[in-house]
Amino acid sequence: MHWMGALLAAVLVSACGGGGGSSGSDPKTPTVQTTAPATLSMPLGVVQSYSVFGGVAPYSVSSSDVRVLNASVSDQTLILNSVGQGNATVTIRDRNGGSVAVAITVGDPLTLSMSSVQTYVGDTVKVLISGGTPPYRVSALDIALKGTIVGNELTLKTLSVGGPFDVVVLDARGQQAKMTVTTLAGSPQFNLAPAAMTISETSTEPLSLLISGGTSSYTVRTSDLTLLQPSANTVTGNTVTLLTGTKGNRCVNADSPVTVEIRDANGAHATSAITITDNPSGCGNLKAVPASVTVTRGSDASVLIQGQAANGTIRLVSSRTDIATVSERLDANGIAAVHGVAVGTTDIIVTDSAQPGVSLTFTVTVVAP
Structure with missing residues (x-):
């Protein structure tokens, strides 16, 4: 009888299984997780995507305030849509009830x-x-x-x-x-006000300088038209308006001075000194080179990501991992590796941890060999 009891005990232990997580969970990541940070700031009116992994699929998601943020999950992709100013908490759950939360501020x-x-x-x-x-x-x-x-x-x-x-x-x-x-x-009898100012490279708003004294009309020029340019080269009123320069942004590698000079009808001149400061968190202009990628199914392609902040970490997510996957991080040269899985088209979303609200999306098309 003793041997029968031992046999029964062995059968029961075998049927129950060992420990280490819920049945069917991934032993490497037993709890549902996401590449979204625990706290996240989003501008109003944008859509951002992050990966969901671990735990036991399928996943579900809920938003504590749908007036601020709508959230959905497609396969292993979390999709966040900011629709109103305020705060919301997004909770992601797996089939076994495991959960992870993301606190989001929109604005x-x-x-x-x-x-x-x-x-x-x-x-x-x-x-x-x-x-x-x-x-x-x-x-x-x-x-x-x-x-x-x-x-x-x-x-x-x-x-x-x-x-x-x-x-x-x-x-x-x-x-x-x-x-x-x-x-x-x-x-002075003839001046521009303010006589000096400092702006960030991330600034995009028009700048206004007021003319005091002098004789109309006035001719306007800047020392660097690629960074700042006048809305008009000749001014008859008392306001000079400066716009972003010919290169389309005000991004600089180091603090950069730009001098604005006006001359009146009698040849008198006045100046204003504008300093554009380098933002250590980046200029907010992430760029993919090339801007779109075509890759053969089963093959790899390389994409250069530019515009990363000095203290930031780039994160990449594919919205359809069944079509193409992408390395979550860049290599030492700023390169992301894209792998074609199945014929089709998907988007790759790029974010920088040091530039909240700044994102880049580029398209990957996978073709048959």
Whole structure:
């Protein structure tokens, strides 16, 4: 009888199996996971995709606030669509009830078209406000500056010499953006205001310079037309408007000065010094070379990804891994490897951890051998 009891015990142990995760789970990744970070910021009105893996498929997803964010999952791809300002938590679950959550904030960051200006007492400076949630309000030292906001335009009137004075713009959700103003004594008979300013390379808004004195009409030029160019070479009013230069962006490899010069009808001239600062988090212009890829089924192709921030990590996700896969990370030369799985077309989504809200999508077409 003892041998029968031992046999029965052995059969029961064999039937129950060993430990190490739920039945059917991947022993290497027993819990559902995602390539999306635990906290994520998204601009309003964009779609971003991330991979889902581990646990036991199929996966499901829910959003805590569909007025802010819609979420869906297709096979192993998580798709996030930002539809409103605010916060939402996305929860991904596998068949066994395992889950992982992503906390998401939707809304464009609050930014100002200038980060610092230097001008004269009595001058007026106009600054454009971008992002955030209107209405906006301004806080400044009232004995030095008078600040008013109409729509998305901040107007600053300089009242006294000194500085740099802090100017803080706040939106309806409490986000803040700050700039500084330094006010000089005196005011030349003919000048541009502000006399100097600093902007980020990520800035894209038009810049306004006000003309004081001189004789109309005025001729305008800049020292680097690739970075900043006037909206018109000849001005008859009292405002010079500067637009992004001929290369289509203001990205620089290091802080770069641009001088704006105007000459009046009598030959007198005035200048404004604009410094475009290098943003250590990148310029927000991810680029794939080539911009689209055609690869034979079963073969590999290489894609160069440009525009990575100095302290960022590039992550790549294929929206259809049954058509093409892609290396999740770049190699030391900035190259991503694409592998053709089946005939068809899919998108590859590229994100940079140091540039929240910035993404790039390029197309992969897989053809038969």
